[in-house]
Amino acid sequence: MFNFSKSLDLPPQLHWKYANEPELLAWTIRARNYNTFVANCMFAFLSAIILIATYSIYAVTTQDESYFYQVSVSLGFYLLMSFTISCMTHQRMNFAYRFTQSGVEYCKWKDFPKWALTFLKWFSGITAIIFIFLATLDSTFLIGALIGPGGMGLMYLSMANSKSFQEMHTEYHHHAFKWEELTQLAIATNREVVDLKYSITLKGNDYKTNWSLNVFCKRKQKEAVANFIKPYLSPDVPFIKAKVNVPMSTD
Known part of the structure; x- marks a missing residue:
């Protein structure tokens, strides 16, 4: 749909939660997930x-x-x-994103070089x-x-x-979010990133955790990704353009 490159293969340590659902959009990218x-x-x-x-x-x-x-x-x-x-x-981190009817999920990993x-x-x-x-x-x-x-x-x-x-130089993580858990959609003005804020209840907790998910995009494709995501969100979810700071990982 957006001609995203799929040059990175998902490592055997990681698996998609909604693998049985058809993917609506997917791509992989290597990015620096920190303040450059x-x-x-x-x-x-x-x-x-x-x-x-x-x-x-x-x-x-x-x-x-x-x-x-x-x-x-x-x-x-x-x-x-x-x-x-x-x-x-x-250092760069490997990211793989996959969008389905259930929501958005992503894997990130870093292999020893x-x-x-x-x-x-x-x-x-x-x-x-x-x-x-x-x-x-x-x-x-x-x-x-x-x-x-x-x-x-x-x-x-x-x-x-x-x-x-x-x-120390090897990491494997997988995260999945339902569309209804996303509370804000933002196009970053300072990086090739679409920022998604979410609110979830983590396993074992009785309170909501609010955090941000940075969707790293290919060059000049963040607007297309954001416009693709918008119809799947609740109408009251804000859609803005703003400067985005890459948050520290919750892993």
């Missing part, structure tokens, strides 16, 4: 610290070493640390070979091999063998 301004500021701050540390490494490298060696060690440290902090500050392990393994191996070759020309490159490829190799081993680290 804060993430950018954090990345900029940490990058500044890394630049200072990189310059310090360059400065303390003995003057007897070649200029290429000094630059290689410093650049390797900067690239490795920048890659590491970007993975921490700018196996590609990062593959990258570290191959990059550390290739750079180690390069440094070993350069060491045949200048033995001081053996120090660079220990600092650069050696450090990346240790990081790879710690990530690959740490179950707790991998679990």
